[in-house]
Amino acid sequence: MTMLSVAEARAKSRIRLRSSMSTWATQSDSISVSSDDGSDTSTPTSAVVEIALHPPTEKQVLDDQQAAMEWAASWRKVAAPDGSGEKLDNSSSPVIDWAERSWARVGRQQIPLRLRLGAPETVANFVGGDEAEQWRRLRDRAATIRSLFDNQHPATSARIDQLASAIKAHAKRILGLGQAEFDTLLDVVAWLRDHPVGTLRPRQLPIRGVDSKWFETHRALVTSLLEAIGHPEAVDVLDAEPRIRMRILDPKLAPSGLSDIAAPVTQISDLAISPRLVFVFENLESVLAMPTWTSAVAVHGSGYAVDNVARLSWVHGTCVIYWGDLDSHGFAILSRLRKHLPHVESTLMDEATLTDHKDLWVQEPKPHTGAFPELTGTETRALTRLRAEGDVRLEQERIPWRAALERLTTSAAESAPNPGEPE
Incomplete structure (x- = not known):
């Protein structure tokens, strides 16, 4: 050697x-x-x-x-x-x-x-060289963070470990900050830790140089540090409330004739409507394409933000039908929704739909490799098949609309009492 x-x-x-x-x-x-x-x-x-x-x-x-x-x-x-x-x-x-x-x-x-x-x-x-300078900068900044925030709680090993994990997870971001940016970061975390801010928005923070753009850039790091020092709620008030896009498919349910709505979740939840059938689609175009349908609404699930659907008070107790992309992430989203709404039924997410549209398959770029115990046997078989075929995906929008609408009608008839039909 x-x-x-x-x-x-x-x-x-x-x-x-x-x-x-x-x-x-x-x-x-x-x-x-x-x-x-x-x-x-x-x-x-x-x-x-x-x-x-x-x-x-x-x-x-x-x-x-x-x-x-x-x-x-x-x-x-x-x-x-x-x-x-x-x-x-x-x-x-x-x-x-x-x-x-x-x-x-x-x-x-x-x-x-x-x-x-x-x-x-x-x-x-x-x-020597740049690596040595980077090490010393990170070492010193980690020490500064710990000196400022470790003494806010009893020095338990769990608390120390949480802060260390936050620093480690965001080390690249911490290293990349200019000195002025780093000082501002410390000011923001300290201020949010010490002040209950109610509904204050990012641009209202009384820290020079901090606005919504600054917070959007540094949000993950700020959130991680606040969670590590025991103040996970401090950053929640800085969130714009998530919005939901939905269409009320039955004109009789539409408040003041308003049928296409995009509004904060709480406002959508407060609507005085009682549909019997709620469609939740991953793809917005499918929501917009839906025809008039008695006692039904269509909600855009917005991918992994689908949790917000479960926050709608009038959804609970209705028949909920979910239709997402036939790929690993589509099933992950369905599984996520079913944790909140166990009675959710899926449609067009089975093995037969997958194989019937083989010519429309594409490769899934970054497949989800997890297991989803909330899936039914039919859904699990479809997931297994698409993985066996090499992590393929059948995007919702590629399924011909006429065939999709026929299947939605059948699913509604099988799942909901007096579901009505599309017009």
Whole structure:
């Protein structure tokens, strides 16, 4: 095996620093040890990085004695960068493990075996460059966040772990902030922690430079930090209430003749309507295409925001029919809705519909790989089939409208008492 050069060891250490800095920056008591075999152990005292240097054999020394001597000298310089020749044995400087070799033709030789970097800062010093600067910036910012917010609650390990997890999850964002942006972030989190703001909107926050655009950009980080310090409700008031688009298909139900409505969930929920049948479609075009239908409404589920449908007071107790894309995410959304409305029936989400439209299949770019216990046997078989076919999808809008409407009519007749029919 070729002797590992100082440059090659730095490259290995640089990779380790990049991959581990978010973890190291949030650790206070223990650090992770990385060995050449890829194993990690947790210990408060050992080196964070250990790299085997692959010293030469006697034959390799005899083949090129000059190269072997220069290689050993390069590692002596790493171990004693001040030129004193004394090995520095502390966590702030690289440590080289040496061993004596007694060779018949070369004699006794001191050979460097292993590089040990005892702390993250040692790794950064050894690596240098941009990565070292990034490590120090993240380390310092993590320390600042913890100093500001760790003392707000009893210092339980769970609370400390939550804040560390939030910092680790958003390390890239924290690193990318300019200093002024970082200071503003701290101000926002502290202000929201300390002030019950009622219905205050983002642009009303009394912090210079903070408006709705700022909050949209930094929302995930702000939310994560507030949740970690025990104030998950503080950010809820900054949400614009989600809106729902729906069509009232029965003119007799339409308030003041208003049939196509997009409004906040609470306002839609307060409508004085009592439909017998509620269609929930993943695709807005399908909602807009629906004909007049006695005692029925059609609601746009908006993908994973389908939870909002269950917040509509008049939906509970009605017949609810869901139609989504025939793909893994369509079934994930159906499963999500059924957690809130167990009586939801699906339509056009079965194996026969899938196979009957094989010419309209496309590839699903990022399939959902989870399991969905809320699905029925029919739905599960369709999900299994589309996965077996290579994660295909049949988009709702690709099914011919005449065939879809016929199936919707049949499903309504089978599911709802006196469901009426499309006109």
